[in-house]
Amino acid sequence: MSETAGISTGIAARYATAVFEIAKEGKAIKSLESDVAALDSAIAESSDLRTLLTSPLYSREEQSAAMTAVAQKMALSDTTSNVLALLASKRRLFVLPQLLAVLEGMLADERGEVTAEVTTAKKLTKTQADKLAKTLKAQMGNDVTIKETVDESIIGGLIVKVGSKMIDTSIASKLNALQNTMKEVG
Template sequence: MSETAGISTGIAKRYATAVFDLAKEGKGIKSLESDVAALDAAMGESADLRTLFTSPLYSREEQSAAITAVATKMELSETTRNTLSLLAAKRRLFVMPHLIAVLQDMLAEERGEVTAEVTTAKKLTKAQADKLASTLKAQVGKSVTIKETVDESIIGGLIVKVGSRMIDTSIASKLNALQNTMKEVG
């Protein structure tokens, strides 16, 4: 992890903990969950929003005004709007991708779920995803949400990350292992 990413993650964890605790105290977990989903979707769809969060060219005032307008338009909860305003005032909007990821993890933990990051060579069918989720649920003892990424370079198989555990059954890794073994022999 790069130093900048580590700093961003540290800042994001502190803010996420505070927001999560406020939402929990105010019985606003459901609204926080919908706000996080809406912000995640908006960041994925809007390059302008990502630029607003990361560009140092915008002043505090411009960021504050823009983020207030965005939060109002998106009808975000008061807690989320206040958090975004605070991030803008402190010039910390750049941590938004990390903040959203940390909040998603905290919300999943609150629901008793765990997220499995699954990399496949081609998109899983609904039946395959359900079977994988039930197999992982049996292994980890919690409900599993699958976050799938398609990467054709793994050729076939799966790479599954659940928490700190990783299972790599991809053909690409098997070919690399075979290549390394052959180098050792010859």
């Protein structure tokens, strides 16, 4: 991890903790959940928003005005809108993706859920995702939310990460292991 990424994560964790505590005290966890999901999908879908978050070309005022407009358009809660305004005024909008990731983890913990990051070669069907979630729930003892990523380079199989545990059944890793074994023999 680069030093900048570590700093961003640290900043994001402090802001996320504060936002989560404010939402919990105000009994606004549900609205925080919907705000986090909405912002997460907006960042994923909008290259303009991603540029606004990371580009040094925008002034504080431009970033503040844009984030205020985004918050109003998305009908975000006051808490989330205030955090976005604060991040813009401090020129820390670049930490928003990490902040959302930390908040997602905190919200999942609050619900008693565990998030499994699953990488597949092809998108899982609803049946496959449900079966995987059921299997992981039996192993973990908690409800499991699947966050799926498609990466065709793994050829087939799955890579499942839950917390610090990782299960790699991808064909690409098996081929690499076979290649390494053959190098040792020859």
